[in-house]
Amino acid sequence: MAKASSSLSYESLAIGIDIGGTGTKYGIVDRNGNVLFSGEMSTRGFAQVEDFIDELHNNLLVLIDKAGGSGRMRGIGVGAPNGNYYSGTVEYAPNLPWKGILPLAKLMQNRFQLPAILTNDANAAAIGEMMYGAAKGMKDFIMITLGTGVGSGIVANGKLIYGHDGFAGELGHTIIIPNGRYHEGTGKKGSLESYASATGVKLTAIEKLDNSTESSLLRDVPREGLDSRKVYDAAIQGDRLAKEVFDFTGSVLGMALANFVMFSSPEAIILFGGLTKAGDLILKPTREHMESNLIQVFQNKVKILVSHLKESDAAILGASALVWDMKG
Amino acid sequence: MAKASSSLSYESLAIGIDIGGTGTKYGIVDRNGNVLFSGEMSTRGFAQVEDFIDELHNNLLVLIDKAGGSGRMRGIGVGAPNGNYYSGTVEYAPNLPWKGILPLAKLMQNRFQLPAILTNDANAAAIGEMMYGAAKGMKDFIMITLGTGVGSGIVANGKLIYGHDGFAGELGHTIIIPNGRYHEGTGKKGSLESYASATGVKLTAIEKLDNSTESSLLRDVPREGLDSRKVYDAAIQGDRLAKEVFDFTGSVLGMALANFVMFSSPEAIILFGGLTKAGDLILKPTREHMESNLIQVFQNKVKILVSHLKESDAAILGASALVWDMKG
Numbered sequence: 157m158a159k160a161s162s163s164l165s166y167e168s169l170a171i172g173i174d175i176g177g178t179g180t181k182y183g184i185v186d187r188n189g190n191v192l193f194s195g196e197m198s199t200r201g202f203a204q205v206e207d208f209i210d211e212l213h214n215n216l217l218v219l220i221d222k223a224g225g226s227g228r229m230r231g232i233g234v235g236a237p238n239g240n241y242y243s244g245t246v247e248y249a250p251n252l253p254w255k256g257i258l259p260l261a262k263l264m265q266n267r268f269q270l271p272a273i274l275t276n277d278a279n280a281a282a283i284g285e286m287m288y289g290a291a292k293g294m295k296d297f298i299m300i301t302l303g304t305g306v307g308s309g310i311v312a313n314g315k316l317i318y319g320h321d322g323f324a325g326e327l328g329h330t331i332i333i334p335n336g337r338y339h340e341g342t343g344k345k346g347s348l349e350s351y352a353s354a355t356g357v358k359l360t361a362i363e364k365l366d367n368s369t370e371s372s373l374l375r376d377v378p379r380e381g382l383d384s385r386k387v388y389d390a391a392i393q394g395d396r397l398a399k400e401v402f403d404f405t406g407s408v409l410g411m412a413l414a415n416f417v418m419f420s421s422p423e424a425i426i427l428f429g430g431l432t433k434a435g436d437l438i439l440k441p442t443r444e445h446m447e448s449n450l451i452q453v454f455q456n457k458v459k460i461l462v463s464h465l466k467e468s469d470a471a472i473l474g475a476s477a478l479v480w481d482m483k484g
Numbered sequence: 485m486a487k488a489s490s491s492l493s494y495e496s497l498a499i500g501i502d503i504g505g506t507g508t509k510y511g512i513v514d515r516n517g518n519v520l521f522s523g524e525m526s527t528r529g530f531a532q533v534e535d536f537i538d539e540l541h542n543n544l545l546v547l548i549d550k551a552g553g554s555g556r557m558r559g560i561g562v563g564a565p566n567g568n569y570y571s572g573t574v575e576y577a578p579n580l581p582w583k584g585i586l587p588l589a590k591l592m593q594n595r596f597q598l599p600a601i602l603t604n605d606a607n608a609a610a611i612g613e614m615m616y617g618a619a620k621g622m623k624d625f626i627m628i629t630l631g632t633g634v635g636s637g638i639v640a641n642g643k644l645i646y647g648h649d650g651f652a653g654e655l656g657h658t659i660i661i662p663n664g665r666y667h668e669g670t671g672k673k674g675s676l677e678s679y680a681s682a683t684g685v686k687l688t689a690i691e692k693l694d695n696s697t698e699s700s701l702l703r704d705v706p707r708e709g710l711d712s713r714k715v716y717d718a719a720i721q722g723d724r725l726a727k728e729v730f731d732f733t734g735s736v737l738g739m740a741l742a743n744f745v746m747f748s749s750p751e752a753i754i755l756f757g758g759l760t761k762a763g764d765l766i767l768k769p770t771r772e773h774m775e776s777n778l779i780q781v782f783q784n785k786v787k788i789l790v791s792h793l794k795e796s797d798a799a800i801l802g803a804s805a806l807v808w809d810m811k812g
Contacts, residue, residue, distance in 0.1 A: 238781055247780075247781050248779070248780040248781050250779070294648075295648070296647050296648040296652075310747065310748070312640055312641075312643075312645045312647070312652070313640075313641065313643050313645065313646075315640075315641050317640045317641065317747075317748050317749075318641075318749070319624050319640070319748050319749020319750065320622075320623070320624040320749055320750055320751035320785075321749055321785060322749070323749045323781050323782065324624075324640070324747065324748050324749035325747070325748075325749075326746040326747075326749075326779065326781070326782075327746065327747060329746050329779045330742075330743040330746050330747070331739055331742065331743060331777050332662070333662060334660070334661060334739060342779045342780075344777065344779065411659055411662060414658075414659065415658040415659060415743070416747070418654040418655065418657050418658050419638065419645075419652065419653070419654075419655060419658070419744070419747055419748075420638070420645050420647050420652050420653075420747075421645075421646070421647020421648055421649055421650070421651045421652035421653075421654075422647065422648055423648035449659050449672065451576070451578070451654065451657045451670045451672065452575075452576040452670075453566055453575050453576050453651050453654070454651065454654075457648075457649060
């Protein structure tokens with residue numbers, strides 16, 4: 157008994173993996189949310205998902221050794237776009253290079269010889285915020301991740317909403333502007349993600365440059381080098397067109413947030429990811445347009461908070477937090 | 485003890501009240517969901533909410549006497565637009581004649597000398613469906629009421645979502661068409677309710693009549709007499725313009741339902757209320773447009789069901805069901 161108990165406390169680390177459309181972050185986390193070791197690799201350039209997992213395994217083995225070996229690992233928590241908590245599969249993820257239904261949890265489990273559990277990347281982030289971040293103590297909140305794409309995790313009555321089939325919380329794909337901008341990955345028009353993501357900011361900038369003769373610092377940037385960061389840099393230098401890009405992005409995001417508030421009436425909306433670095437450039441129009449689209453009963457009640465977790469940590473933390481809830 | 489126990493079983497009836505924008509339904513219900521006695525009155529024509537409650541009390545007293553007296557009543561459950569489960573208040577309800585914050589549960593409690601509990605009318609309907617109707621056994625579903633307005637009740641993880649402040653589930657006020665049709669009650673533009681309600685169908689018909697010269701049976705209907713029922717009657721007689729009204733209504737509703745599915749991934753959406761009487765005229769375009777706006781992972785999974793509860797009963801049933809959950 158003494159041996160079992162000491163071995164249990166010794167095995168008290170979790171592996172957290174966050175698979176994004178561009179990069180994958182991974183780390184080893186203790187129960188208190190300390191990221192002990194972490195790393196990052198590209199998600200792209202692997203023809204088969206198995207090749208990706210082989211490389212991820214190789215990279216993680218180094219960290220696992222540093223942390224005392226595989227015996228200390230209780231399990232693997234994975235956040236991935238379109239990840240299904242119930243089935244452990246990633247299904248038809250528009251932003252991942254591999255198509256169809258991928259049995260990701262099972263592949264991880266086989267490769268690492270450790271129990272693995274999977275969810276939507278933004279659901280994982282929401283769990284991370286609830287356990288260690290801005291949503292600590294909240295029972296009703298919505299997490300929105302503004303990165304290459306737009307993800308979301310919804311907590312109501314203190315529990316994450318997985319929905320009937322485990323795919324709940326795809327707010328990035330809700331239609332905000334009917335017949336609006338085409339989304340390459342989904343083939344749908346006018347979704348939140350096609351506007352309020354890093355990709356969306358870039359496309360809005362290109363549209364504004366093409367449809368006006370207004371002078372702008374962005375006209376000096378070669379098209380292939382234009383990205384949301386460049387738009388931000390121009391905006392803080394006072395570039396009017398660049399500022400309009402964020403105003404427009406915030407107006408679409410704000411309208412979407414109003415709709416989400418009228419759905420689940422959260423205490424707060426937690427924003428996370430690259431676009432939040434634009435600060436008030438995007439937050440101010442977002443707040444304004446959220447409020448102006450809310451009916452009276454919801455006005456001036458819902459906080460919009462920016463995650464204060466270190467970006468590289470938060471995703472890993474959230475994914476690792478899944479492990480502590482695992483059965484067995 | 486024997487006396488207390490028999491008195492408890494004797495006191496096993498609940499009063500259910502459903503307050504709508506136009507009419508109020510009330511009834512006395514047993515634990516098995518049998519509506520023993522019921523009635524209906526207009527919600528309009530009372531300057532003060534207290535006058536309305538006096539009249540409601542007078543009407544209900546007759547039924548209470550028939551059912552064995554006030555001593556048999558365990559409590560009052562009320563469904564009302566913008567009703568707040570936590571505070572027992574109705575706040576800024578755009579479709580009710582009384583403005584501001586109304587302490588409805590307290591007023592009822594004082595007038596009837598019985599414990600009273602309140603929620604959003606559509607939340608009450610959702611509880612009714614979950615206990616006695618089409619959502620029996622479901623843990624994740626969305627109830628949409630298509631009447632004078634559009635209401636909603638959302639169940640996730642087996643629990644109704646009240647949200648942080650008790651006002652969750654106002655899907656009728658989500659913006660579906662930015663800068664779209666003006667909503668008299670809220671001052672907002674392009675909300676679901678301004679299209680997919682009985683009022684919305686009438687307005688769409690008027691727009692179509694005004695903006696075309698197409699012949700239509702509806703041109704013979706005096707404008708003041710034009711309503712969703714007349715549009716339905718014309719459509720089943722093959723009137724093309726009238727059918728287009730339902731096609732358009734279904735297209736907006738379908739797009740909205742797709743957004744709701746991508747939020748909480750329900751097993752089913754239960755539709756209820758006057759507009760559902762139009763059957764496939766509205767359901768077919770609704771289903772088509774829901775599916776075409778869903779990303780792949782949600783397609784062909786979510787049932788759209790029409791409530792099979794008798795309309796007059798369902799609202800009362802749902803409101804009365806609140807009583808069985810009351811503490812004390």
